[in-house]
């Protein structure tokens with residue numbers, strides 16, 4: 824533990840870094856599982872890789888590791904309710920959601936992007952683990968949907984493009 828960095832201030836300063844809001848999903852024993860993830864990141868083009876960070880002792884992260892595929896649902900600006908739904912108790916997260924099983928990766932309707940992946944490596948990173956994954960398929964609407972953003976501990980939408 825480093826005395827120099829106060830955890831509260833760490834969170835406050837890191838809150839200045841805007842992130843995406845994704846719901847990472849899998850199927851376990853025929854049941855859909857989901858975890859809201861803001862740390863999703865593109866990693867490599869060749870081979871295509873992407874990843875995300877999870878709290879090491881997260882129950883939801885343990886569940887994601889049990890599936891054979893992962894789905895990354897990049898939430899649109901009008902899908903804050905989907906993020907809130909996926910912050911409920913693990914077995915209630917899909918209640919009322921419109922989704923389909925895409926080869927073991929639940930796809931939520933109306934997202935800005937949908938990416939399927941398989942887990943390649945788990946890398947220890949302090950009190951988190953980095954899930955380094957191989958991208959197996961990608962899709963987005965023909966007419967792009969703007970994403971929701973997480974900033975300063977709150978959901979935001981993008982302002983009009985600056986010139």
Ligand SMILES: Cc1cc2nc3c(=O)[nH]c(=O)nc-3n(C[C@H](O)[C@H](O)[C@H](O)COP(=O)(O)O)c2cc1C
Pocket residue numbers: 844857858859860861862863875876877878880881882883884906909910973
């Ligand atoms: C916008 C947003 C982004 C989040 N990003 C992450 C993340 O990148 N990694 C993580 O471990 N938890 C993240 N969380 C928290 C997890 O979604 C949450 O702790 C988890 O689903 C709760 O289940 P658990 O108690 O089984 O871990 C995020 C939550 C929100 C609302």
